[in-house]
Amino acid sequence: MDKLSALTMFVATAEFGSFSRAAEQLGKTPSALTKAVGHLETELGTRLFERTTRRMALTEAGQIYLEGARQALMQLQLAGEELDQLHHELRGSLRLIAPPSFGPAFLNEVCCRFMDAHPQVRLEVHLNDTFLDLIDGGYDLALRDGPTDLPGLIARPLTENRILLCCSPAYLERKGLEVSLETYLQHDWLIFRHPVLNRHFWWLRLDGERIRVPQPVPKLASDNFDFLLTCLLAGHGLQIVPQWSAAPYLASGQLVRVLPEYEMEPDAFGPWVHVLYLAHRRRTRKVRVFIEMLEGYLRERGIA
Structure with a gap:
Protein backbone atom coordinates (compact mmCIF):
# COMPACT_ATOMS: atom_id res chain seq x y z
CA MET A 1 0.00 0.00 0.00
CA ASP A 2 1.13 3.58 -0.76
CA LYS A 3 2.82 4.87 2.40
CA LEU A 4 1.59 8.44 1.90
CA SER A 5 -2.02 7.27 1.61
CA ALA A 6 -1.62 5.07 4.68
CA LEU A 7 -0.25 7.98 6.72
CA THR A 8 -3.08 10.24 5.56
CA MET A 9 -5.67 7.64 6.59
CA PHE A 10 -3.97 7.05 9.94
CA VAL A 11 -3.90 10.77 10.77
CA ALA A 12 -7.55 11.17 9.77
CA THR A 13 -8.56 8.20 11.90
CA ALA A 14 -6.72 9.62 14.90
CA GLU A 15 -8.29 13.06 14.44
CA PHE A 16 -11.86 11.82 13.95
CA GLY A 17 -11.62 9.00 16.49
CA SER A 18 -13.25 6.41 14.26
CA PHE A 19 -12.69 4.60 10.98
CA SER A 20 -16.18 5.36 9.72
CA ARG A 21 -16.04 9.14 10.32
CA ALA A 22 -12.53 9.39 8.87
CA ALA A 23 -13.58 7.31 5.85
CA GLU A 24 -16.53 9.59 5.21
CA GLN A 25 -14.23 12.64 5.34
CA LEU A 26 -11.69 11.10 2.94
CA GLY A 27 -14.23 9.52 0.59
CA LYS A 28 -12.94 6.02 1.37
CA THR A 29 -14.49 2.92 2.86
CA PRO A 30 -13.96 2.09 6.55
CA SER A 31 -12.37 -1.20 5.53
CA ALA A 32 -9.76 0.68 3.48
CA LEU A 33 -8.77 2.71 6.52
CA THR A 34 -8.72 -0.37 8.74
CA LYS A 35 -6.44 -2.09 6.25
CA ALA A 36 -4.13 0.94 5.99
CA VAL A 37 -3.70 1.25 9.75
CA GLY A 38 -3.16 -2.50 9.97
CA HIS A 39 -0.35 -2.30 7.42
CA LEU A 40 1.33 0.46 9.42
CA GLU A 41 1.02 -1.52 12.66
CA THR A 42 2.54 -4.59 11.02
CA GLU A 43 5.39 -2.54 9.58
CA LEU A 44 6.09 -0.84 12.92
CA GLY A 45 5.58 -3.97 15.03
CA THR A 46 3.31 -2.19 17.48
CA ARG A 47 -0.32 -1.24 17.92
CA LEU A 48 -1.26 2.34 17.11
CA PHE A 49 -4.84 2.14 18.45
CA GLU A 50 -6.55 0.39 21.31
CA ARG A 51 -9.88 -0.81 19.93
CA THR A 52 -13.00 -1.89 21.77
CA THR A 53 -16.57 -2.33 20.56
CA ARG A 54 -17.41 1.17 21.84
CA ARG A 55 -14.34 3.27 21.23
CA MET A 56 -10.83 3.49 19.91
CA ALA A 57 -7.93 5.49 21.31
CA LEU A 58 -4.30 6.05 20.40
CA THR A 59 -1.73 4.00 22.25
CA GLU A 60 1.41 5.69 23.54
CA ALA A 61 3.20 4.53 20.40
CA GLY A 62 0.30 5.86 18.32
CA GLN A 63 0.58 9.30 19.90
CA ILE A 64 4.29 9.47 19.10
CA TYR A 65 3.75 8.23 15.55
CA LEU A 66 0.88 10.69 14.99
CA GLU A 67 3.11 13.70 15.61
CA GLY A 68 5.72 12.38 13.18
CA ALA A 69 3.08 11.55 10.57
CA ARG A 70 1.59 15.04 10.78
CA GLN A 71 5.01 16.63 10.35
CA ALA A 72 5.83 14.38 7.39
CA LEU A 73 2.57 15.19 5.61
CA MET A 74 3.02 18.91 6.30
CA GLN A 75 6.56 18.90 4.94
CA LEU A 76 5.43 17.10 1.78
CA GLN A 77 2.61 19.60 1.30
CA LEU A 78 5.00 22.54 1.73
CA ALA A 79 7.51 20.97 -0.68
CA GLY A 80 4.74 20.52 -3.23
CA GLU A 81 3.71 24.16 -2.86
CA GLU A 82 7.29 25.32 -3.30
CA LEU A 83 7.82 23.23 -6.43
CA ASP A 84 4.53 24.41 -7.88
CA GLN A 85 5.46 28.03 -7.30
CA LEU A 86 8.99 27.86 -8.67
CA HIS A 87 7.73 28.79 -12.13
CA HIS A 88 4.30 30.16 -11.29
CA GLU A 89 2.74 33.05 -9.42
CA LEU A 90 2.43 32.85 -5.66
CA ARG A 91 -0.96 31.45 -4.71
CA GLY A 92 -2.83 30.00 -1.77
CA SER A 93 -3.42 31.74 1.55
CA LEU A 94 -1.22 33.63 4.00
CA ARG A 95 -2.45 34.11 7.55
CA LEU A 96 -0.77 36.50 9.97
CA ILE A 97 -1.41 38.13 13.33
CA ALA A 98 -0.10 41.44 14.68
CA PRO A 99 -0.92 44.09 17.30
CA PRO A 100 -3.60 46.57 16.14
CA SER A 101 -1.16 49.51 16.25
CA PHE A 102 0.99 47.92 13.52
CA GLY A 103 -1.88 48.25 11.04
CA PRO A 104 -1.94 52.00 10.37
CA ALA A 105 1.76 52.37 11.18
CA PHE A 106 3.02 50.13 8.37
CA LEU A 107 1.16 46.84 7.95
CA ASN A 108 -1.81 48.27 6.01
CA GLU A 109 0.47 49.59 3.28
CA VAL A 110 2.61 46.44 3.14
CA CYS A 111 -0.46 44.20 2.78
CA CYS A 112 -1.86 46.38 -0.02
CA ARG A 113 1.47 46.24 -1.85
CA PHE A 114 1.64 42.48 -1.39
CA MET A 115 -1.89 41.99 -2.79
CA ASP A 116 -1.07 44.20 -5.78
CA ALA A 117 2.09 42.20 -6.51
CA HIS A 118 0.60 38.75 -5.81
CA PRO A 119 -3.13 38.77 -6.64
CA GLN A 120 -3.44 34.98 -6.40
CA VAL A 121 -2.63 34.96 -2.67
CA ARG A 122 -5.48 35.30 -0.17
CA LEU A 123 -4.44 37.33 2.87
CA GLU A 124 -6.00 36.88 6.29
CA VAL A 125 -4.80 39.45 8.82
CA HIS A 126 -5.79 39.35 12.49
CA LEU A 127 -5.01 42.48 14.50
CA ASN A 128 -5.03 41.44 18.12
CA ASP A 129 -3.01 42.43 21.19
CA THR A 130 -3.32 38.87 22.50
CA PHE A 131 -0.53 36.71 21.12
CA LEU A 132 -2.06 33.48 19.84
CA ASP A 133 -0.25 30.21 19.22
CA LEU A 134 0.80 30.04 15.57
CA ILE A 135 0.10 26.31 15.28
CA ASP A 136 -3.27 26.31 17.04
CA GLY A 137 -4.33 29.44 15.17
CA GLY A 138 -3.06 28.19 11.82
CA TYR A 139 -0.94 31.32 11.28
CA ASP A 140 1.98 31.47 8.88
CA LEU A 141 3.67 34.33 10.71
CA ALA A 142 3.23 36.89 13.47
CA LEU A 143 4.57 40.37 14.18
CA ARG A 144 5.31 41.14 17.78
CA ASP A 145 7.09 43.49 20.12
CA GLY A 146 7.84 41.79 23.39
CA PRO A 147 9.14 38.38 24.49
CA THR A 148 10.10 36.06 21.64
CA ASP A 149 11.62 33.12 23.52
CA LEU A 150 8.86 30.78 22.41
CA PRO A 151 9.59 27.12 21.58
CA GLY A 152 9.52 26.12 17.93
CA LEU A 153 9.48 29.70 16.62
CA ILE A 154 12.10 31.63 14.69
CA ALA A 155 12.27 35.31 15.70
CA ARG A 156 13.67 37.65 13.03
CA PRO A 157 14.31 41.29 14.05
CA LEU A 158 12.43 43.80 11.89
CA THR A 159 13.02 47.20 13.44
CA GLU A 160 14.32 48.69 16.64
CA ASN A 161 11.58 49.47 19.17
CA ARG A 162 12.93 52.93 19.89
CA PHE A 269 7.76 45.39 24.90
CA GLY A 270 11.49 44.92 24.47
CA PRO A 271 14.07 46.63 22.24
CA TRP A 272 12.99 45.07 18.92
CA VAL A 273 9.94 44.34 16.80
CA HIS A 274 10.20 40.79 15.45
CA VAL A 275 8.54 38.72 12.78
CA LEU A 276 7.90 35.22 14.10
CA TYR A 277 7.30 32.06 12.10
CA LEU A 278 7.45 28.31 12.57
CA ALA A 279 10.76 26.64 11.80
CA HIS A 280 9.27 24.48 9.05
CA ARG A 281 7.91 27.62 7.32
CA ARG A 282 11.29 29.29 6.91
CA ARG A 283 11.63 28.25 3.26
CA THR A 284 8.02 28.81 2.23
CA ARG A 285 8.24 31.26 -0.65
CA LYS A 286 5.11 33.29 0.13
CA VAL A 287 6.28 33.79 3.74
CA ARG A 288 9.74 34.76 2.58
CA VAL A 289 8.41 37.20 -0.04
CA PHE A 290 6.05 38.87 2.46
CA ILE A 291 8.87 39.36 4.99
CA GLU A 292 11.14 40.80 2.29
CA MET A 293 8.41 43.27 1.27
CA LEU A 294 7.86 44.22 4.91
CA GLU A 295 11.57 44.82 5.46
CA GLY A 296 11.80 46.83 2.24
CA TYR A 297 8.93 49.11 3.27
CA LEU A 298 10.47 49.78 6.70
CA ARG A 299 13.79 50.63 5.02
CA GLU A 300 11.96 53.10 2.75
CA ARG A 301 10.54 54.79 5.81
CA GLY A 302 13.96 54.93 7.47
CA ILE A 303 12.89 52.77 10.41
CA ALA A 304 14.28 49.34 9.47
Whole structure:
Protein backbone atom coordinates (compact mmCIF):
# COMPACT_ATOMS: atom_id res chain seq x y z
CA MET A 1 0.00 0.00 0.00
CA ASP A 2 1.13 3.58 -0.76
CA LYS A 3 2.82 4.87 2.40
CA LEU A 4 1.59 8.44 1.90
CA SER A 5 -2.02 7.27 1.61
CA ALA A 6 -1.62 5.07 4.68
CA LEU A 7 -0.25 7.98 6.72
CA THR A 8 -3.08 10.24 5.56
CA MET A 9 -5.67 7.64 6.59
CA PHE A 10 -3.97 7.05 9.94
CA VAL A 11 -3.90 10.77 10.77
CA ALA A 12 -7.55 11.17 9.77
CA THR A 13 -8.56 8.20 11.90
CA ALA A 14 -6.72 9.62 14.90
CA GLU A 15 -8.29 13.06 14.44
CA PHE A 16 -11.86 11.82 13.95
CA GLY A 17 -11.62 9.00 16.49
CA SER A 18 -13.25 6.41 14.26
CA PHE A 19 -12.69 4.60 10.98
CA SER A 20 -16.18 5.36 9.72
CA ARG A 21 -16.04 9.14 10.32
CA ALA A 22 -12.53 9.39 8.87
CA ALA A 23 -13.58 7.31 5.85
CA GLU A 24 -16.53 9.59 5.21
CA GLN A 25 -14.23 12.64 5.34
CA LEU A 26 -11.69 11.10 2.94
CA GLY A 27 -14.23 9.52 0.59
CA LYS A 28 -12.94 6.02 1.37
CA THR A 29 -14.49 2.92 2.86
CA PRO A 30 -13.96 2.09 6.55
CA SER A 31 -12.37 -1.20 5.53
CA ALA A 32 -9.76 0.68 3.48
CA LEU A 33 -8.77 2.71 6.52
CA THR A 34 -8.72 -0.37 8.74
CA LYS A 35 -6.44 -2.09 6.25
CA ALA A 36 -4.13 0.94 5.99
CA VAL A 37 -3.70 1.25 9.75
CA GLY A 38 -3.16 -2.50 9.97
CA HIS A 39 -0.35 -2.30 7.42
CA LEU A 40 1.33 0.46 9.42
CA GLU A 41 1.02 -1.52 12.66
CA THR A 42 2.54 -4.59 11.02
CA GLU A 43 5.39 -2.54 9.58
CA LEU A 44 6.09 -0.84 12.92
CA GLY A 45 5.58 -3.97 15.03
CA THR A 46 3.31 -2.19 17.48
CA ARG A 47 -0.32 -1.24 17.92
CA LEU A 48 -1.26 2.34 17.11
CA PHE A 49 -4.84 2.14 18.45
CA GLU A 50 -6.55 0.39 21.31
CA ARG A 51 -9.88 -0.81 19.93
CA THR A 52 -13.00 -1.89 21.77
CA THR A 53 -16.57 -2.33 20.56
CA ARG A 54 -17.41 1.17 21.84
CA ARG A 55 -14.34 3.27 21.23
CA MET A 56 -10.83 3.49 19.91
CA ALA A 57 -7.93 5.49 21.31
CA LEU A 58 -4.30 6.05 20.40
CA THR A 59 -1.73 4.00 22.25
CA GLU A 60 1.41 5.69 23.54
CA ALA A 61 3.20 4.53 20.40
CA GLY A 62 0.30 5.86 18.32
CA GLN A 63 0.58 9.30 19.90
CA ILE A 64 4.29 9.47 19.10
CA TYR A 65 3.75 8.23 15.55
CA LEU A 66 0.88 10.69 14.99
CA GLU A 67 3.11 13.70 15.61
CA GLY A 68 5.72 12.38 13.18
CA ALA A 69 3.08 11.55 10.57
CA ARG A 70 1.59 15.04 10.78
CA GLN A 71 5.01 16.63 10.35
CA ALA A 72 5.83 14.38 7.39
CA LEU A 73 2.57 15.19 5.61
CA MET A 74 3.02 18.91 6.30
CA GLN A 75 6.56 18.90 4.94
CA LEU A 76 5.43 17.10 1.78
CA GLN A 77 2.61 19.60 1.30
CA LEU A 78 5.00 22.54 1.73
CA ALA A 79 7.51 20.97 -0.68
CA GLY A 80 4.74 20.52 -3.23
CA GLU A 81 3.71 24.16 -2.86
CA GLU A 82 7.29 25.32 -3.30
CA LEU A 83 7.82 23.23 -6.43
CA ASP A 84 4.53 24.41 -7.88
CA GLN A 85 5.46 28.03 -7.30
CA LEU A 86 8.99 27.86 -8.67
CA HIS A 87 7.73 28.79 -12.13
CA HIS A 88 4.30 30.16 -11.29
CA GLU A 89 2.74 33.05 -9.42
CA LEU A 90 2.43 32.85 -5.66
CA ARG A 91 -0.96 31.45 -4.71
CA GLY A 92 -2.83 30.00 -1.77
CA SER A 93 -3.42 31.74 1.55
CA LEU A 94 -1.22 33.63 4.00
CA ARG A 95 -2.45 34.11 7.55
CA LEU A 96 -0.77 36.50 9.97
CA ILE A 97 -1.41 38.13 13.33
CA ALA A 98 -0.10 41.44 14.68
CA PRO A 99 -0.92 44.09 17.30
CA PRO A 100 -3.60 46.57 16.14
CA SER A 101 -1.16 49.51 16.25
CA PHE A 102 0.99 47.92 13.52
CA GLY A 103 -1.88 48.25 11.04
CA PRO A 104 -1.94 52.00 10.37
CA ALA A 105 1.76 52.37 11.18
CA PHE A 106 3.02 50.13 8.37
CA LEU A 107 1.16 46.84 7.95
CA ASN A 108 -1.81 48.27 6.01
CA GLU A 109 0.47 49.59 3.28
CA VAL A 110 2.61 46.44 3.14
CA CYS A 111 -0.46 44.20 2.78
CA CYS A 112 -1.86 46.38 -0.02
CA ARG A 113 1.47 46.24 -1.85
CA PHE A 114 1.64 42.48 -1.39
CA MET A 115 -1.89 41.99 -2.79
CA ASP A 116 -1.07 44.20 -5.78
CA ALA A 117 2.09 42.20 -6.51
CA HIS A 118 0.60 38.75 -5.81
CA PRO A 119 -3.13 38.77 -6.64
CA GLN A 120 -3.44 34.98 -6.40
CA VAL A 121 -2.63 34.96 -2.67
CA ARG A 122 -5.48 35.30 -0.17
CA LEU A 123 -4.44 37.33 2.87
CA GLU A 124 -6.00 36.88 6.29
CA VAL A 125 -4.80 39.45 8.82
CA HIS A 126 -5.79 39.35 12.49
CA LEU A 127 -5.01 42.48 14.50
CA ASN A 128 -5.03 41.44 18.12
CA ASP A 129 -3.01 42.43 21.19
CA THR A 130 -3.32 38.87 22.50
CA PHE A 131 -0.53 36.71 21.12
CA LEU A 132 -2.06 33.48 19.84
CA ASP A 133 -0.25 30.21 19.22
CA LEU A 134 0.80 30.04 15.57
CA ILE A 135 0.10 26.31 15.28
CA ASP A 136 -3.27 26.31 17.04
CA GLY A 137 -4.33 29.44 15.17
CA GLY A 138 -3.06 28.19 11.82
CA TYR A 139 -0.94 31.32 11.28
CA ASP A 140 1.98 31.47 8.88
CA LEU A 141 3.67 34.33 10.71
CA ALA A 142 3.23 36.89 13.47
CA LEU A 143 4.57 40.37 14.18
CA ARG A 144 5.31 41.14 17.78
CA ASP A 145 7.09 43.49 20.12
CA GLY A 146 7.84 41.79 23.39
CA PRO A 147 9.14 38.38 24.49
CA THR A 148 10.10 36.06 21.64
CA ASP A 149 11.62 33.12 23.52
CA LEU A 150 8.86 30.78 22.41
CA PRO A 151 9.59 27.12 21.58
CA GLY A 152 9.52 26.12 17.93
CA LEU A 153 9.48 29.70 16.62
CA ILE A 154 12.10 31.63 14.69
CA ALA A 155 12.27 35.31 15.70
CA ARG A 156 13.67 37.65 13.03
CA PRO A 157 14.31 41.29 14.05
CA LEU A 158 12.43 43.80 11.89
CA THR A 159 13.02 47.20 13.44
CA GLU A 160 14.32 48.69 16.64
CA ASN A 161 11.58 49.47 19.17
CA ARG A 162 12.93 52.93 19.89
CA ILE A 163 10.66 54.98 22.19
CA LEU A 164 10.18 58.73 21.74
CA LEU A 165 8.32 61.39 23.71
CA CYS A 166 6.20 63.41 21.29
CA CYS A 167 3.56 66.10 21.06
CA SER A 168 2.10 68.38 18.41
CA PRO A 169 3.48 71.90 17.85
CA ALA A 170 -0.03 73.21 18.61
CA TYR A 171 0.06 71.62 22.07
CA LEU A 172 3.39 73.28 22.94
CA GLU A 173 2.09 76.64 21.74
CA ARG A 174 -1.14 76.30 23.70
CA LYS A 175 0.50 75.03 26.88
CA GLY A 176 3.27 77.63 26.86
CA LEU A 177 5.47 75.53 29.15
CA GLU A 178 8.76 73.89 28.25
CA VAL A 179 9.08 70.16 28.70
CA SER A 180 11.80 69.12 31.15
CA LEU A 181 12.21 66.68 34.02
CA GLU A 182 11.34 69.59 36.33
CA THR A 183 8.08 70.49 34.52
CA TYR A 184 6.87 67.25 32.91
CA LEU A 185 4.38 66.52 35.72
CA GLN A 186 2.61 69.81 34.93
CA HIS A 187 1.87 68.75 31.37
CA ASP A 188 -1.16 66.95 29.92
CA TRP A 189 -0.41 63.27 29.32
CA LEU A 190 -1.91 60.64 27.04
CA ILE A 191 -0.93 57.23 28.40
CA PHE A 192 -1.30 53.81 26.82
CA ARG A 193 -2.54 51.16 29.25
CA HIS A 194 -1.46 47.58 28.64
CA PRO A 195 -1.35 44.65 31.10
CA VAL A 196 2.41 44.15 30.69
CA LEU A 197 3.39 47.81 31.11
CA ASN A 198 4.45 49.38 34.39
CA ARG A 199 1.89 51.93 35.62
CA HIS A 200 4.06 53.61 38.24
CA PHE A 201 7.34 54.76 36.70
CA TRP A 202 9.46 54.97 33.52
CA TRP A 203 13.18 54.45 33.01
CA LEU A 204 15.25 57.02 31.10
CA ARG A 205 18.92 57.03 30.15
CA LEU A 206 21.21 60.05 29.84
CA ASP A 207 24.93 59.66 29.09
CA GLY A 208 24.86 56.09 30.38
CA GLU A 209 23.05 56.98 33.58
CA ARG A 210 19.74 55.21 34.26
CA ILE A 211 17.06 57.50 35.73
CA ARG A 212 13.73 56.43 37.21
CA VAL A 213 10.90 58.94 36.93
CA PRO A 214 7.36 58.59 38.29
CA GLN A 215 4.52 58.39 35.80
CA PRO A 216 2.21 61.41 35.79
CA VAL A 217 -1.53 61.21 36.26
CA PRO A 218 -2.87 61.03 32.69
CA LYS A 219 -5.32 63.48 31.24
CA LEU A 220 -6.39 60.62 28.99
CA ALA A 221 -5.63 56.91 29.35
CA SER A 222 -6.71 54.15 26.98
CA ASP A 223 -5.93 50.57 26.03
CA ASN A 224 -6.16 51.54 22.33
CA PHE A 225 -2.94 53.03 21.00
CA ASP A 226 -4.40 54.46 17.80
CA PHE A 227 -7.17 56.25 19.71
CA LEU A 228 -4.48 57.99 21.78
CA LEU A 229 -2.42 58.78 18.67
CA THR A 230 -5.38 60.60 17.13
CA CYS A 231 -5.70 62.70 20.28
CA LEU A 232 -1.95 63.34 20.26
CA LEU A 233 -2.09 64.64 16.68
CA ALA A 234 -5.03 66.84 17.67
CA GLY A 235 -2.86 68.58 20.28
CA HIS A 236 -4.19 67.18 23.55
CA GLY A 237 -0.92 66.40 25.28
CA LEU A 238 2.32 64.44 25.45
CA GLN A 239 2.58 60.75 24.57
CA ILE A 240 5.27 58.10 24.52
CA VAL A 241 5.32 56.77 20.94
CA PRO A 242 7.46 54.11 19.21
CA GLN A 243 9.55 55.50 16.37
CA TRP A 244 7.95 53.07 13.88
CA SER A 245 4.64 54.81 14.59
CA ALA A 246 5.84 58.40 14.97
CA ALA A 247 8.17 58.54 11.94
CA PRO A 248 5.75 59.86 9.26
CA TYR A 249 4.28 62.48 11.60
CA LEU A 250 7.71 63.69 12.66
CA ALA A 251 8.71 63.94 8.99
CA SER A 252 5.57 65.95 8.13
CA GLY A 253 5.89 68.23 11.16
CA GLN A 254 2.60 67.07 12.69
CA LEU A 255 4.58 65.89 15.71
CA VAL A 256 7.78 67.07 17.36
CA ARG A 257 10.06 65.15 19.67
CA VAL A 258 10.66 66.55 23.15
CA LEU A 259 13.41 65.65 25.63
CA PRO A 260 15.46 64.22 22.72
CA GLU A 261 18.58 64.02 24.85
CA TYR A 262 16.97 61.25 26.94
CA GLU A 263 16.61 57.67 25.77
CA MET A 264 13.40 56.03 26.99
CA GLU A 265 13.48 52.33 27.76
CA PRO A 266 10.79 50.27 26.00
CA ASP A 267 9.58 48.48 29.16
CA ALA A 268 8.15 44.97 28.67
CA PHE A 269 7.76 45.39 24.90
CA GLY A 270 11.49 44.92 24.47
CA PRO A 271 14.07 46.63 22.24
CA TRP A 272 12.99 45.07 18.92
CA VAL A 273 9.94 44.34 16.80
CA HIS A 274 10.20 40.79 15.45
CA VAL A 275 8.54 38.72 12.78
CA LEU A 276 7.90 35.22 14.10
CA TYR A 277 7.30 32.06 12.10
CA LEU A 278 7.45 28.31 12.57
CA ALA A 279 10.76 26.64 11.80
CA HIS A 280 9.27 24.48 9.05
CA ARG A 281 7.91 27.62 7.32
CA ARG A 282 11.29 29.29 6.91
CA ARG A 283 11.63 28.25 3.26
CA THR A 284 8.02 28.81 2.23
CA ARG A 285 8.24 31.26 -0.65
CA LYS A 286 5.11 33.29 0.13
CA VAL A 287 6.28 33.79 3.74
CA ARG A 288 9.74 34.76 2.58
CA VAL A 289 8.41 37.20 -0.04
CA PHE A 290 6.05 38.87 2.46
CA ILE A 291 8.87 39.36 4.99
CA GLU A 292 11.14 40.80 2.29
CA MET A 293 8.41 43.27 1.27
CA LEU A 294 7.86 44.22 4.91
CA GLU A 295 11.57 44.82 5.46
CA GLY A 296 11.80 46.83 2.24
CA TYR A 297 8.93 49.11 3.27
CA LEU A 298 10.47 49.78 6.70
CA ARG A 299 13.79 50.63 5.02
CA GLU A 300 11.96 53.10 2.75
CA ARG A 301 10.54 54.79 5.81
CA GLY A 302 13.96 54.93 7.47
CA ILE A 303 12.89 52.77 10.41
CA ALA A 304 14.28 49.34 9.47
